[in-house]
Amino acid sequence: MIEYRKDYFSDARTDGLTEVGVTRQRSDVLGHVTGKTQYYADRHFAGLLHLKMVRSPHHHARIKSIDVSRALKVPGVVRVLTAKDVPQNIYTILCLIQVEPNDEPVLAFDKVRFKGEQIVAVLAESEQAALAGVAKVKVVYEELPAVFDVEEALKPGAPLVNEYHGRNWFTYEGHHCRRVRFGNVDEGFAAADHVIEEMYQSSPIEHAPTETTGCIVVPDQNERYTCYSNTQALYFTLDNSALILNSPFHKLRLVGGTVGGGFGGKVDVITEPIAFLAAMLTRRPVKYEYSRAEEMQVSSPRAAERIYIKDGVAKDGRILARQVRLYVDAGAYSRHSPYGTTKAAAHMPGPYTIPNVWVDCHCVYTNRTPSSAMRGFGVTIGDFALEVQMDKLARLIGMDPMEFRILNAYRDGDMKAHQKEVDGAALVECVQAASDLANWPIAGRYRAMSSQKREG
């Protein structure tokens, strides 16, 4: 059931639109429901090679030696790729927006920093032969102590996860975390009737697309290479691949646009650079596709977060101060997590006007699968923590949870903690509409409030 509440903001909308504001059937839906949509994997190329990865069985280990000789003897195995074959082996995805340092190898060579990290690519005439080749690659490891807890990782003496950072956290312009400072939280806590501090925690979450991440790269004429990919961002993939391959940009072409579920999981650039490289070195089409197990345990999940929220609230329901310490578990490499951590900081203290806000958001490296973008990146888990905290605060002071939200909700013209004036607010109206929809009564004072005026 869906209903439009046209009574809200009725003077803000222009009429006379004919093509937007009306339902049109999705252009791809018939193909999807009849199974006729062509995804990248539906393309077939003569001479296709299959790429399978040798992956780390350890969370953290030094690589003592890699022996591929027995793999090369497996019938159907055409060649193997190691770090030595990758022109610019160390990269980071967000170097395109000047995020530093490059901190991740395309293929691991001196160390592995998480279980499942890719080390050797095996190219073969069939998937079966490629997997048989993978089983024959001998890697000798020396296991190293690993760290899995974000707060343990920040302590002195913790195992160092990523040497390119030199410490277990991302550095933001000289700071060990992304900070937000607005007002004075100590004064806010002193003036509050109640102060509570609570801790929230999430675990990594998989995007779980129907179609796993993958691509096929095909050598064209004229030394160009076309990559058929299910990436969510063609140019991100093209530009990063060219940098990793040390290739002129014009030699690479990305074709995509039909994706069997993204949710942020196909924003990383993992399968394409190595498939490009394999196609360049073999002059044959190459397919690199994650298995379901790789999709779940090797491809980046949503970051686990640990969030401490300390609030000072007055008896009348106003939140006077909010202090947030947030830890994003980036896993072994940056990928998109430094960005998501900043996004998390900007999101605090939620859609409420609080005069005193103090936020420290830490992007922390641990020996687990690198986390990266996922739907609601930097916000979803923060909202879980904030809104459970809001429920606790409302109950603590004996206020209705809806009225408590409406009282504190930001209004047009208010100043946010990241010093941006609120514009186009509509939280008050959403809470009011939800109270109607769910038959959850609120008092007349709160019914009369709006996002444009604090009181009615």
Added chain:
Amino acid sequence: MTKKRGRGMASVNYPTGMNLGGDPSQALIHATTTGSFIVTLSSVDLGQGLKTVMAQICAETLGVSTENVIIDTADTDTGPHCMGTFASRGTHRIGNAIIMAAKEAKSVLLEVAAEELEVDAGDLETDGAGNIRVKGSPQKSIAILNVALAAHFKHGRTISGRGIFLQPRSYPEPETGKMTPATCYAHACTVAEVEVDTETGEVQVLSLKSAYEVGRALNPRMVEQQIIGGAWMGLSHALYETTEPYYPNRAHGPTDFNQYLMPGPGDLPEFSNVIIERPAGDGPFGAKGVGEMTANSPIPAIANAIFDAVGVRVDSLPITPEKVLRGIQALAHDPEKWTPVFRKDHAQTEDAARH
């Protein structure tokens, strides 16, 4: 066995776009000889319906029907740059680029039509049905098909347009965090109703009732599709999903959908939704990005409803039956105690050892 019901709510907002790195997207539009309009992009449709909404935005701006617009996308040899489909940016950023391109194409279209009709271009309008007519005297009109033919074969004009939307990069101030991380914000509020089995700790979500403020719903059924799909994901995050069930312990990671749990059709609640539209000044026809937000408010609403039902706070995701049951048992021992169930040392050792 007792089943207890509870109700909880949560309200959230969500930013459109990701301009902490600069946030551009481009569109090119041209008319064919027969008056169809091709929009060329390199943007990716993830299955959310981007291509359909982009065609609608182009059609509305040009004043033609959506059927006459063809979206040609996702080839870097032909399509101009797009940052990508993420950060709830597609509708807003690419939509704005298309409006800019369509305005330029439309101005050429009207200029050619003006020559054909021997009137001033400023006096012309599209009728939305494939014709261009003189304002106030609709009998004086010309089919867009004929305008396009004339442009190609008689006037030597390209009916085309270029569009870009760029939200310039914001650099956060290191000391204070002063920044402009996004553009407009969408809003939501969800009320969840749950039933908790006090013997097994299992939670059944009975209903999710939500209000969403989306700026402008450009395609109402696709908005509905987004918000129900998103609410499903929120429910799934709240109660089921993780790749590391005993985080931060790395053991017992699922590798397939037998082990990685998600709600099935029988676990779906009743969905009721209300849409509110407060158009964004910078959005295409006022639209805001809502793709990501729709998963967010159900999660805390469900957590709060569980507390309302059985008095147990589970402050760690996912809220599994095991955690709920432990909370219920702890409460039975000490009803005065208000205890978050999660303890990291506990999760790391005892729970993992038990399995």
